[in-house]
Amino acid sequence: MTTTLVPRWLLVPAALGTLFVGLPIVAMALSVDWSSFGSLVTTEASTDALLLSLRTAAVSTLLCLILGIPLAVVLARATGTAATLLRSLVLVPLVIPPVVGGIALLQAFGRRGLLGSTLDVLGLQVAFSTTAVVIAQTFVAMPFLVLSLEGALRTAGTRYEDVSATLGAGPTTTFRRVTIPLALPGLISGSILAFARCLGEFGATITFAGSLQGTTRTLPLEIYLQREGDPRAAVALSLVLVAVAVLVIGLTRARRDSLAGGAP
């Protein structure tokens, strides 16, 4: 058990910070019309939106892992101007507004975009499809994974990898048996962040993919639409989204703690 000294005056702004984040969530939970909650969140439109959100967020997180792990490894081990530029580029989706991301995606993959005619020849039409939702989510979420994995890899350093190499392991074996296990906590928390970001993605999706029940209308889009039609349903669905996010974080946290032997 470690004891960390926290200056006492920090507690006041820390408490304010907690209130600032917690109060709106509590207020939302309090304003839910519980008598109709069940019927509001089980309409066909709501369940379609929830299932679509979970499905697309899962696929997008997988894509983030496939593309993001190699990227993070390269960034963690590379040095020099090129690496700095590459890192800035990869982090761009993190700092631009999602709607700007959506516009950029349109310019690249849209019908009249850079790759539009090429995709058209291949018989691929991205616009207004579930694929577009996945592309939008992957675009905005990948930096979260890359950032936390790169941090974990840098902290882990290269000592064990060097030892592994001197013991005769090839680069791939070292990557699989040493690099990834060492960075596993960072990889897991990066995946959670990426999944949560996918689940909450709104701006890029509505700009790039459109909004159609069962195809492109994810839970955040459904919530935004219900605000116009039935505000009570919007509040109820918002709470569902919060619950799903908390559940995912809780489950993965528990798993990570058990992986890490219970103590960080």
Next chain:
Amino acid sequence: MTSYAVRSRTSYAVRSRTAVVAAAVVAATAALVLAGCGTSSGTPEPLGTEGGSQPTEARTLTVFAAASLQKPFEQIGRAFEGSHPGVTVKFSFGGSSGLVAQLSEGAPADVLATANEQTMAKAVADDLVKGTPTPFASNTLQIVVPADNPARISSLADLTRSGTKVVLCAPAVPCGSASAAVEKAAGVDLTPVSEEQSVTDVLGKVRSGEADAGLVYVTDVAGAGDEVTGIDFPEAASAVNTYPIATLRDAADASLADEFVEAVTGTQGLETLADAGFTAP
């Protein structure tokens, strides 16, 4: 397991300093939050004697209006400011239902103008409106296509051709209910590739060429310039939106709000609206 413990201090001097720092942090945070909110409310400030012997007071009139009214209303607002020295007209443009929802939650405003009568009826039912709303303009739907019309659309029936990417407003928003009425009247069943949140989103999808066609208001096409073309269709007559305007019950200055309503419904206001593509109610 990690726990954060705060070392207990007994020195009075240290404690009081801690308290001072804490108080300063709270004060600074509060000041920042308040500064972020701005001082937008209508506290009257004397403005001296401008252009005459009568002292005029700075007054602010807040108008909540449907997004489609933006261009003509900004023009009417400027004219109103010109004829009412000291008055500043501030607008909040947005989806009509969203505006009414904001008002129900206590947003301060003096005048409300919505894109259809149903949303105004909701404001009346919520007891937000003073008096009876006045209809002042109407708007009809038009088919909008990209300037080069890649799917060669010329009628509503063309929108049902397979492979045509049609974008509509979602049924929950006014332009969506108008689209549904038109479909019903024409006996066609459109299968959109996307049901957008607002009429401007539909326009955006067509403008960028992502969609082949959409249904938007005549005034949206008029405001969009050369990038899109509007196509009239006879069935549009079955879903004409009437725009009502009203002074709000909580208006800070009800007589000034009434004057703005008169400015919109007067000859000059109607002319400005007609220039933007609106027709008389």
